[in-house]
Amino acid sequence: MATLEIRDLHVSVDAETGPREILKGVDLTVKQGETHAIMGPNGSGKSTLAYSLAGHPKYTVTSGSVLLDGENVLEMSVDERAKAGVFLAMQYPVEVPGVSVSNFLRTAATAVRGEAPKLRLWVKEVKEAMAALQMDPAFAERNVNEGFSGGEKKRHEILQLELLKPKIAILDETDSGLDVDALRIVSEGINRVRSTGEVGTLLVTHYTRILRYIKPDYVHVFAGGRIVESGGAELADKLENEGYEAYVKGGASE
Amino acid sequence: MADVNTPTGSTTAGSIEVGTAGAGAQLAGPGTGRATVQQPIDARVAVKPSFDVNDFPVPTGREEDWRFTPLHRLGGLHDGSAVSAAKGEDKVELSLPDGVTAETVGRDDARLGKAGTPVDRVAAQAFSAFEQALVVTVPKETVLTEPVKIDVHGEGGTRFAHVVIDVKPFAEAVVVINHTGTGTRAANVELLIGDGAKLTFVSVQDWERDAVHAAQQTALVGRDASFKSVVVTFGGDLVRIHPRVNYAAPGGEAELFGLYFADAGQHLEHRLVIDHDTPHCRSNVVYKGALQGQDAHAVWVGDVLIRAAAEGTDTYEHNRNLVLTDGARVDSIPNLEIETGEIVGAGHASATGRFDDEQLFYLQARGIPADEARRLVVRGFFAELVQQIGVAEIQDHLMEKIEAELEAAV
């Protein structure tokens, strides 16, 4: 069973004034089949955690470790992490002009699966996955994320999640920018992947609204660059009622 | 037909210059860039067209039409010294479909100089110094199914060349000039497209790294004729190609496509002029370039002039550049000058984008290795344009060349 183990992770970014520590000792274990919600106020470092796990060059890990089934993730290049089974659905997906969605998806699937998927099966697979997310088939011929609305970008991220079938899915604010219908469609997509029992999910969010569709096994409150409280789904209800004030006031955010 | 030197009306112009954007610099995405006001087209062409080199002063590099060109790398083509340099040889191979004739003629042949007149000193130098010209004729109503191929392999030294492609009325032809090898070369290419004729002219600059090549390619488009120009520049140290379109009668159509890939230290310059002085003609320009490596420099200048008489003109020009690494530089300047409101449409666009770290990260985060990610982006960028060439053999060859460019340096 795949397990992601994050131990005492410290991460800084290059700020104008020199390195600035954003993550200040994150500990978290995510097992296949589990869903962990990470909730925290703006600027608390949620995206920093997500990007650091995926290997974005902007973030420097200064100490701590990240292991996937005992393998050192921090030593892997970005594409190696993806091949090892780490998937990041981005808060702000990037536009890639000149590259069509269909070409991109097939190239990615080929890289992650280690061989080119059989064309006929692949076309069917993509078609079905797009239909399930209520994406117009015309998106396949458009350039990656170019001119996509916020909601379309998020659907496209979840489309990739469904096709690439990672061991660990990190979903960074996949719910933001979605209207109610889109939120339901996207959540259903995530639940389809979860229901296989083969993915460990790290659901990063600011709001509790997506948790109505996706029931987490664990909820972690993230503030000031670390997890400050962990609990079950009931912790989300507490946050819904009380907000993050208690955690921020306590000086945890700085 | 006249060349560009009449009074002007309104001017719209844009300029995009991408300097050496360092790591973390603000990205120049498509559609970004700073706009500057240019001088009107006629003011920038200070000298009257002429066949005689002596009618042009030696450029200093301060002239509008020379300001981007590193003159010291021109092999003396601009200052007369090339004439006394060691003469070079070409190995020329012709592939002529049935019905097509090719002749080598002397300077006094009456068919030379009909499409247009040299507009700068280097083109005039070529016209003043060439010894023999190649005249390729596609007879009236002859529809070719195979391309005419002219393979020019430069074997070093300095060459002045003159080529005339004469496509007679209602004939249809694809003509490909492929340049390989090396040397210093100034040339004029005249393209005569007869009434109702169709010509696709492809000029490939696949030179060795040290070659120098300056050419004016002047087309005269007949009544209801179609001209498609495809300029592809990969090789050379300094390449400066100057396609020009003049219309002999109404109803003509010109499509100008270009594709270039500048590597470290290369200067690849494409400047084109479309002179709409005739009613009801169309033009469409798409040039795309990629750059990689220190001091890779691409210059694109697109001058489109719609004169008062050219009612019913429809024109659009577009230049896009993709900067793959730090240290490369693009100067992209579309100019559109309109002297009549009675037109169908006129527009221009220029965009220079960087293949940036965020795009690279996104693709890598989906398992795609960095070099493949870069290839994916560049292939996609060019494929759209290559597909419009309409000659399968050339399209395949170009995509292979693009792959090779990427293999070589990425």
Ligand SMILES: Nc1ncnc2c1ncn2[C@@H]1O[C@H](COP(=O)(O)OP(=O)(O)OP(=O)(O)O)[C@@H](O)[C@H]1O
């Ligand atoms: N280059 C940088 N220089 C200085 N500070 C930075 C830099 N990049 C990020 N930060 C800071 O790091 C902190 C954490 O940012 P991060 O994006 O991880 O927060 P977040 O929890 O995802 O917030 P949100 O809910 O708004 O998405 C923020 O205070 C941000 O300003």
Ligand SMILES: [Mg+2]
């Ligand atoms: Mg965030």
